[in-house]
Each structure stands twice: as structure tokens, then as C-alpha cells.
Amino acid sequence: MSTHSSSDRFYTEYDSRLVEEAVLLRSAGHPEENQFRRARNRIYEIADSEECEKRFHGFHADWFHRFNLGHPITAALEEQVSLVRDTRCCCVIFTPSAQDEGADLHEARDSCPADHEAKRMILLKLKPNTLLDTSNLQTFLRHEFMHIADILDPQFGYEPLLPKSEFGPAYESLVRERYRVLWDARIDGRLFRRGWVTEGIREKRLAEFTATFSIRDREAEEKFRQFFDSESQTHAGLMAFVLNAGTKTDRSLGGKPQARPCPLCRFPSFSIIEGAVGLSTEARDEIAVDFPEWRPEQGLCCQCADLYRARRLSRSAEATLPRI
């Protein structure tokens, strides 16, 4: 099912599973629920299965429009000019998991003719429930689409690949996480200045920043402002901060707690787990694969401990930045 924007060139495509599930959820308890059910039940009476399926698609698409379920997406796309101007379409896809939700930019090339420009498309993954959650949906979409606007902005200079590193997957994972924290701060800062996000977002992002970069107090607030309060950050600027922040925190500051570099990821941390206490044998074995030289006595930071506890780390995973 697809809908065209006012520009006519740009369109939004919805996958049929998302449309069906969103419509079913929306119809429950709706004043028109009975009418919806009766009309839907009649489609089951069609004997020809192909025809039946076609009719279901059409039926769900009609009710999707009737319930105005695509409106928040259209509105959020159109309020950021570059999205509609610099991409061809937005594909809205079903996902069952909240972790997987979000927007990403894809480039598709026509198989022929070869000299055609790549077609840029926005891929938006959503749970059907999210589409119905009107109080949070707008903020969520604005945030996600701001990531896309950054990727499209030549001045931001986005690069999807991480810089090469010999420090291994724990390091790369933390680089991705640190980058996400900075990028999200930059994005929510801009949303905040436009009045597009609720109060409290600054405090939330600052707390995340402080925890991630092991910087404290006034210094943290000062550094954080470079990202949250500034319009002019670039991808290279974010990455430089990601790679260098906190690496000079060894200086002595009158008995204040100091961040120490984690032996695995090498990033400074206030929360080194001495002796790797509480880490299971499985997690220790996982670490030994990546870091044969490491000994539990050396300890590790909380983030690394979480990574290896979860064992979600794929050693062969391509070092790309996260879909945010």
C-alpha cells in the first residue's frame, strides 16, 4: 500500500502486515468496530484464496486511511524538508521488537541502466502498537527522521563505517555506543530548541553523557553543551570526541575519584570491576577469545562486562555504526 506526498514525486509505502495489525488493533473498541468486523468477515466467504487475499489487502488499506493511521508519519516526513526533497520514498516496515524500531537510509540502484543515480529511500521499522501510541509517536518520529536529515546533510558529513582499529570488538562496540550518545544529544538538542520535545530531555541526555564518557560535574556539563546546545557539529567532530574524550583524565585532581582505562576497551571508566567479580565462566571464556592476554585480576569496565555477559557480541560483525 502506498501514499503520495504533496510533492507527488515522493511516496510512502506500508508493508501489508503492519497495515493489517495496526488496523486490527485500532478497530478494537472503536465506535465503528461492528461495521468493520462485519465487512471483514464477508471477505472470508470468498472461495478463491488469491482473490480473498487481494480483498483483505484492499480492505485493510481502506481502513488504514479511514483511521488516519499514516498521518503522523506523513506529517513528520513533511516537516523536515530534506527528507521529501532528497529521497524517493519512505518504506514503513513491520517489526515485532521495540529494539529494532527506527529509521535508516538505504540506497537502491536500478539494475539497469547502470548510469542511473542511486535511489535513496528511508526505511522505517515500527511495531503496530507504536503506530497507535499517538502521545509518543510524534516525538519518536521527529527524533528518528532527524538522524536521516543529518545523514542527508553534506555539512554533517556522515560516514557509516567506523575508523579502523586494532583494539577488537569490545572497543568497536563502545565506539558505536559513545557515538550514539553524542548523536542523540545533538539531535535532541535541536528538537528541544524547536520546541519539539518535552522538558526533561536535557537532563536525561546529560545523565547518559556523563555515564558514558566518565566525565563529571562541571566539566561534563561544559562538554555536553558542545553537542546539545550547538547546531554546527559534524560527524568528524563527534567521532573525534568519541575517540579522544577522557583519555587525559589520569591527572591528579586533589583526591577526586579518577577514571581508569579499562584493559579491554581502553576507554576510561569510573566503574572498573576489580578482579572481574561476578563475571561468569562463560563470559570470561568469551573475553579470552577476543583478548587471550587478559587476566581477570586486571578487571574490566561495566560496559565491557555487560557486553560479554549478554554474549551478544558478534566477533565477525561488520564494524558499521548503529542504525539509530
Ligand SMILES: [Zn+2]
Ligand atoms: Zn537516536
Ligand SMILES: [Zn+2]
Ligand atoms: Zn571496557
